Amino acid sequence: MRALILAGLAGAAMMAAILVVVAWVWLWAGGFDPRASSPSRWAPVALDIALKQRIEAADARLGPPPASNDRRAVIGYRQYDAECAACHGAPDAPRALWAKSLNPQPPDLTETPARLSPKALFWLICHGVKMTAMPAFGVQRTDDEIWDLALFVRALPTMKAQDYQRLRATYGPAPKPFALTPDAACLRGD
């Protein structure tokens, strides 16, 4: 019996070693194309599955979002204009040209209908997305500031260019950087 278990373990170890070698040869032979200039096939599929699962878990775990108000909208605007608009667009300006050559491309958040809940947005903005250009803002924002961003992003698709320009006229171009407050509590969860 003991010999059988040992043989099984040795077989499993051998299989694992073969898989590692095959994966390495596949990578070495160009199986994964790292160029941003060429289309991606499998990475976005894997990313979508992993993200969906995490977002659903965060949606179930997080408490309700704070209520939106004018003060929160201004703080959301100032952060968004300084650090998101170039990649994700603003109601009165398209994304920067270079943002369109990122792979994956950042979605234009003024066009996409609000498909993500405020809680999902909060989680995404806090943690960012690995292997894409989407930064983890939890390393430099408080939870409150990230909620302000999430509520602002949620309102973007229905915001008129004039409303955005009014925010800019009243509160000026966003300061750069907005504020550095390291280590949001949201980083300590999953």
Ligand code: HEC
């Ligand atoms: C340098 C470019 C860049 C910057 C700056 C950036 N993002 Fe992103 N963002 C991305 C990319 C790329 C993706 C797509 C990630 C993916 O494919 O999963 C993304 C995805 C997102 C998504 C998910 C959208 C969806 O429908 O799936 C949200 C929300 C988001 N970003 C919000 C923000 C906010 C808010 C800021 C500023 C605080 C910001 N991003 C700054 C590049 C950027």
